[in-house]
Amino acid sequence: MLDFTMPLKIMLIRAILYQNLEKKFFIDQHVASGFYSKSMEEAYYKVFPNNRFAVSSIDPLVAYTQFEKLQDGKFFLDTLKTTGKILKDDIKLGALYTILILSTPGANASDEAKTCKALIADQKSLGLLIFRYLKDSLQDSNLASHTTNNLLRLIGDLHICRDIQMRRKQMA
Secondary structure, eight states, X not given: OHHHHHHHHHHHHHHHHHHTTTSSXXXXXXXXXXOOOHHHHHXXXXXXXXXXXXXXXXXXTTTOOOOSSHHHHXXXXXXXXXXXXXXXXXXXXXXXXHHHHHTSOOTTSOHHHHTOHHHHHHHXXXXXXXHHHHHHHHSOHHXXXXXXXXXXXXXXXXXXXXXXXXXXXXXX
């Protein structure tokens, strides 16, 4: 199960961190992205006591430089950048979308997982919840619908990216 979910979760984290790269410092980048926790704060200040400006923002996509095929690399990076651009610093939207991604089986999943009525119902409910959240936060139902549809289309692309990432690991 973790072989399936962890690469997706890590890709989403990196996509969101990338879109917050304009923050000058590591802490600001992680706070804006919603990934700054008490344990991260404790670890940071053990290494850099009383200096929140010791580490500048990091480019989380720098790790993704070697791909089997050039078009894989372009697709992978474009997909992560697009996903991150939509989610950016909206922590609630990022959380909802993460749950949706993790509850959606990829193309290589079993037929049983792809046709599971409970999973399909959860996916539909989460898609609707994302739309309602966006409609409320954006105050524009057309923009909310457009954004929701873009996020839904990206699910398949993120699963393809997961497969590309797994092939990269096998190459190494």
